[in-house]
Amino acid sequence: MPGLGGRMSTVIKAKISRMLDRAEDPGETLDYGYQKQVEMLQNVKKGIADVVTAKKRLQMQSGKLEQQVVKLDTQARQALAQGNEPLARTALERKTLAQTELQTLDTQVKELEGQQEQLTANEQKLRQKIEQFRTKKEVIKAQYSAAEAQVRIGEAASGVGEEMADLGLAMQRAEDKTEQMRARAGAVEELEAAGTFDDITQLGPGEDDIDRQLKELTSGAQVDDELAKMKAELETGGGDSPALEQGKENP
Amino acid sequence: MIVRISGEGQFRLPDEDAGRLNELDNRAVKAVEQGDETGFRELWSQMLELVASDGNALADDELVESDVILPPRDVTFQEAKGEFTGDGLIPD
Numbered sequence: 001m002p003g004l005g006g007r008m009s010t011v012i013k014a015k016i017s018r019m020l021d022r023a024e025d026p027g028e029t030l031d032y033g034y035q036k037q038v039e040m041l042q043n044v045k046k047g048i049a050d051v052v053t054a055k056k057r058l059q060m061q062s063g064k065l066e067q068q069v070v071k072l073d074t075q076a077r078q079a080l081a082q083g084n085e086p087l088a089r090t091a092l093e094r095k096t097l098a099q100t101e102l103q104t105l106d107t108q109v110k111e112l113e114g115q116q117e118q119l120t121a122n123e124q125k126l127r128q129k130i131e132q133f134r135t136k137k138e139v140i141k142a143q144y145s146a147a148e149a150q151v152r153i154g155e156a157a158s159g160v161g162e163e164m165a166d167l168g169l170a171m172q173r174a175e176d177k178t179e180q181m182r183a184r185a186g187a188v189e190e191l192e193a194a195g196t197f198d199d200i201t202q203l204g205p206g207e208d209d210i211d212r213q214l215k216e217l218t219s220g221a222q223v224d225d226e227l228a229k230m231k232a233e234l235e236t237g238g239g240d241s242p243a244l245e246q247g248k249e250n251p
Numbered sequence: 252m253i254v255r256i257s258g259e260g261q262f263r264l265p266d267e268d269a270g271r272l273n274e275l276d277n278r279a280v281k282a283v284e285q286g287d288e289t290g291f292r293e294l295w296s297q298m299l300e301l302v303a304s305d306g307n308a309l310a311d312d313e314l315v316e317s318d319v320i321l322p323p324r325d326v327t328f329q330e331a332k333g334e335f336t337g338d339g340l341i342p343d
Contacts, residue, residue: 118258125260128311136314159314162255166320170258173323 027149030137033157037130040164044123047171048116054178054185055112061188062105069098080230088230092223101188108181115174122167133160253309254302255317256324262306272301272319276335283335288328291335299324 076091136156140149252269255261264272275298282290298321309315322334 122258122260125311129314132312132314156314158316162316162320166255166257170323173258 027141030141030153030157033153033160034130034134034137037126037133037160037164040167041123041126041130044119044126044167044171047174048119048123051112051116051119051174051178054181055109055116057185058105058109058112058181061185062102062109064192065098065102065105065188069095069102072098076226077230077234080227080234085227089223089227092226092230096222096226097191101191104184105188108184111177112181115177119170119174122170126163126167129160129163133157252318253315254306255320256299256302257320258323261309261313261315261317262302263309264302264306268301268305269318272298275301279331280335280337283328283331291328291331295326295331 072091072095076088076095079085079088079091133156136152140152140156144152252264252266253261254264254272275294279291279294279298282288282294302321322330326334
């Protein structure tokens with residue numbers, strides 16, 4: 001199809017012709033090309049392992065946050081049952097923040113899973129193409145004169161080269177995304193380290209920097225709503241929650 | 252003609268589709284130039300649909316070069332600004 005061929009394919013073609021220019025001897029070009037392909041396959045494996053590592057880290061954080069959400073909810077109920085509304089509010093603010101983080105983490109884990117699947121499928125495809133190239137390479141070496149071989153190498157190498165370049169782009173995108181998630185995970189860890197999601201009974205309400213930051217970070221409306229709901233539950237004696245039972249025991 | 256969706260693989264399409272693809276490509280360039288993300292998204296999904304409806308996936312052991320390379324399916328508008336410029340993916 002004359003006239004077709006996008007920017008990316010132009011870049012890829014340029015790379016391949018540079019690769020072909022590097023060696024005068026077609027046999028050498030073929031071996032070099034094959035060697036590069038095998039290296040690329042190793043890189044892909046490493047890239048997939050990186051994605052898996054990033055995903056595991058996020059999943060671990062997500063699990064921890066889930067526990068904290070439950071804990072903070074319980075503590076808010078306890079505080080309210082004891083008539084300590086400011087403390088209940090603090091717990092709910094923290095819970096809201098933890099929930100927001102949790103949602104983001106879960107979305108990111110799903111994205112990473114998609115990427116992992118895609119990269120694995122691509123790796124499989126590239127492996128097949130490389131195998132095909134290896135077979136062709138030996139045929140070309142055995143059957144053609146240097147001049148003829150050069151033409152045929154061009155064809156075969158372009159096909160594999162494009163596959164490699166494309167996988168390279170996919171890897172780059174996956175790496176960029178993993179990098180963003182690492183930054184995100186780091187931010188959550190910092191919040192954790194600062195004690196943001198810790199046991200609120202260890203602190204008085206509104207006493208520290210964390211709480212001031214929390215007020216800025218969390219949606220006041222959501223906290224108000226939840227507080228109101230909890231109060232209503234408490235008043236109607238909806239004591240099916242263990243936290244409330246505890247509260248009743250300790251008026 | 253052979254079309255690659257970056258990150259997915261290659262598809263064989265009837266040569267007659269080149270004109271349609273080129274037209275969508277040119278319109279996508281315009282949308283990007285005008286900062287019209289909604290318009291771009293619409294055209295981009297039409298391009299993907301064309302490949303999905305008319306294309307047959309190439310076997311994994313086929314070693315052929317693509318005539319057209321489309322960006323990844325989930326291309327961001329920001330990335331599209333780098334790809335859909337000038338003559339677009341398919342030079343006229």
